[in-house]
Amino acid sequence: YIQHGSYPVMSPDNSTFPPNVYVGRTSLHYITTKSGYQPHDATIFPVYNPLPGNWFVAAYISHLNQHVQQEGLGHKCRYSLGSVGVWSHIMGIPVVSPGVPKIIITVDHISYFKIFIPAGTWHFSIKISHCEFRVSSVKHFNSSNTEKPYCIQNMALRARALPPYNPRNGTGNLTTGSSFTFTETEPFTDGFYYLLVVSESRVSFKLAVATSVISIILQNATHQHVVVTACIRKGRVPSRRSGNIQCPLELMLNVTSESLATVDATKLVPYPEPDMWYIAFQLKCLHNSSIVPCLIQEIMLSLDIRTQPCVFAGEPCGPKGICQETHKGLHFFTSCTCLGGYKGWGCTDGSMATPESLLLLTTLLLTLSNVFFLPAVFIALRRHLLTEALIYLATMVFSTFYHACDQDFYAYCVIKYEVRIY
Template identity: 25%
Template sequence: MWDTDLHLSLTPLAVLSRSHVLSAALRLLVQCVFFTDVAGTSVWNMPWPVIGYKSYMSLKPMRIDAPAGLAYLNLSFSGIKTESSCPQEEIHIVVQNGGLPLVETADTSFPENFVRFPHRRIEVIIKPGQIAELTFARPPPGPWFVVGYIKYIDHAIKQKGLNPENKCAYLVMSMAKQSSAIETTQVLPTKELEATVDQLGSLFSFQVPPSTISFSLKVLSCNSAPCELSLKYLAFVNEESKTLVEDCNKTQCILRIASPALNEVHVVEIKSVVGKTGSNHSHTIAFKILVEECSPFISAFAPLSCGLTDPLDRIESAHDWTTMFGVVKSSSVSLVADLKAANVTAMPFTVVEPNDVGSSLKWQIRLVSHPSMNRSSTVQICGGLMYNKLPDTLMPQFNLCNADIPNAINVRDASKLSKTENMELKRYVPYPQAGQWHIVLQAHCFSEDGKTKKECVHGILVEMQLEIQACIDGECSGHGKCSFKNKGANLVAYSACQCYADFKGYACTDNSKAQSRTIQLAAAYLLTLSNLFFVPAIIIGLHRGFMLEAFVYGFTMFFSTFYHACDGIRLQRYRICIMKFDILQLADYFGSACSLWFTLISMARIKHREANSLLQITGVFGLFVGVIFDRGSICIVAVPMFVGLTVIAWSWGVKMYHSKRLYPSWRRYVFYLSPGVLLAVSGGALFAFFETTSNYKYIHSLWHMCISLSLLLLLPPKTIQQQKLSSIETNTEMSQISGVCWTRDVS
């Protein structure tokens, strides 16, 4: 096994405020520098935030690159919270080599055909004020990915700038310390080498060809007897080291390693041991590394134990995050294999960075034909995807159906399956590791009873589809949205599903807590129909001559209705979107802010029409810029309210100063303004402090009702001039009617 040490210690400062972040970073730097006495290179990062895990989009992956041949890699992580009053939440940190680590929580589920490879993955848990240190001996080269998250999720909907709880933020600082390269003697496979080894042992490193199925360390000769040696293979993480202790003068000293990693540096240790005779001295030996490979398809003679095809071609799509693999010919692209050309067929392909590792690898297989296609006999096809390895096909009676391949597909009775059923034989690999992959396939034929195995003949053809794609088939099972993060930036780019209606899982397939059809329809009706409470305010505005205000209320009602009709919380079938959701949201926020502003200006009763118009148009342009800049900011409400109330106080104060009496009348304060302000404040409090993801449909609908009904009470009555003008117009009409009637009487 890999040598992995985990150290967890409390720092002197258990709580760190924003002002202490830099000092904590320096302290972490000092601790990591003195963690080991071996000189190395340190790379440290400023704090990065961690939040409650809702989906993979909640994460901010970090990447650390490790060069080849390191003696060790030390990773240190420090937890921070920004306020002393914040709870001591557990921070989960997951480290993985080669690819993005999956997050597994109680609310995380995977589809049945979703395969998780046994990656080099380690998870640690720290709390704010603690430091976790991980040390990996002889780490494999390449990228190391780190993600952090908190299991606790606050379901309260917090408005920006209002809730003090928003000050509770959790961060993680990280440090990577790399040693100098490990001291080994490089060996070329198949080349004989002489060396002197003692009890301390000697390390030898080498790389194997990319078609290797196994290698052996063989001692050819030894200068002394007895020659008791220890041959040890130093394995990587999630693999077992292997040791052989023999007297190499009496037996063949051969240490065989099956299915080794193909693109990594292997290290073996040879040392003398104290035997039964008590001998403990150095030996001069000769040894070599023997390599067994999967043979390429060069001729069509006797079947091979393992046949290796040419690497599959990459066919890049015009769409981002989509790549297909196949064999490109003059006029077509195909991916078909004849499984009797070899006992095991291996087809290599390469997953590259950056977009491939942030996507999903899809493999689909279908039996095309075999000689007994129209008979009752059956054929069994076994296969899988292997990362950075090939199966050891030289083992006696090797059977791929019984091999330990994580992403295996086993097609039994394939001749009886319809095309539709065959299309279901597929697997998805989330966030595949960059590097060399292989499709490995093997066919077994059976007699008519399906039990007796017989020899297969040529002509067993399978057709496959292999591609890199975003999420799952570019979507999320119809229950979510496939989103992209860090696209185009110099960061870790990936795709992930954001689920609707409380569906869970990486592909939004878990409906254990999903909202029912009734709940989703109720939410749609409540959030949209509650906007009809604006209708009385529109009618009153038209009746009192506030045409512009009535138009703004109608604008707000229209876009608020269709914004909530297009709300992304529900499934697509329960939504109606007349335009892009972002446009609807922008118009809703803008209309709401304008409704507040125009109502306040109308309440001010400014006599000068030019000044009134200037205030209205200035507010519109200011609110437009504010909504474009940050539509969720509290300033969108606070600024027009403060300015509007200031204008009202100035206008009403001037009127009371000149008239020497209360303005407006006490009746208006008691029966209109006070209830209207109470309704508006109640609605605002519900909106700002009591909304959660579960009660959103009810509380937000009440907010619509409170605000729209408050407009009925806050909108001022007609002015005296309007009333006089209306009275004059009414009297004129009555005089005209009376005059017409008198004339008719005279006539």
């Protein structure tokens, strides 16, 4: 898995994720590679026009046998994984400032321009107009032909990275007397937008960028049955249509005053991608399932945003797992190690779990089997072998408590495990 901005969120064994976990990723790629022993056997995965910043790679071997085997009877699989990154970039991309129209002259067949959109921008537009040819032969053809040639063949706009040149998906066919406007109603802010212009010859055109800052509208809030909808979105302000928040279900939270079970909501984002995250709230008041004017002017909400290891608060992996910290050079992350056959991101998938009765039986057999030391202790006492009897008795007692504490479930510990292993 190759992921931009943060560690990949993946489920190699197709186990389920815990509820309220958002697993959407901006740029996640999946690669399958086979064993290779020569340089030409390497797997090549191209990423065209990648997002800028750090990229992370996570790899695993499928169907890896993790059962304990006696030394010499099984075959050990030794593996290594190497990677080489090769890239090229474009230098000296012109910057266009919002609010200042600019006449631009292209010098190449494919030209790129970047526009900085400051924080707090509600929406912006980019207008391209007054395109003219700068080559005399094309000007003569244009004046002598009734059909105007295309001044610009293709255009494309993309946030934060260069837009790929695709004649089928771009906006093209801009003649000398026409114009085109890109409009972003929910832009990525505090970063660059990149404009692609494709022309067969040297042309000039007027480029104007207009922005609008965020305006806050306070609506008359009222109450009967209070319902608050919250929407989380990365990089952009959540969408609004006709005064209502438009939000995907996996990014939506709802709290109501109907009962204690609905007064709070939680959304978990594993390995969050670095960016500006936005939260939008909308208040509605209901009476008999109908929206009515509220009787109060404001309402107070408690918003708790925090980072925590693994998945859950309190018990990071729940009662069926252990949270482990991993340090790899400069990288640090936490993950759950599941017990008793449980699996999943938070050890909540019990489709392959060991039955509780079998776990209890295993614990009882392992601990109570030490009772078979009693005949040896009794015989040693009858023969006045006091030292041997003491050794057998101590072995029975300490082995019983050791195995009783060394269980994933149904464990009973007299002292700490770290002290007991010595």
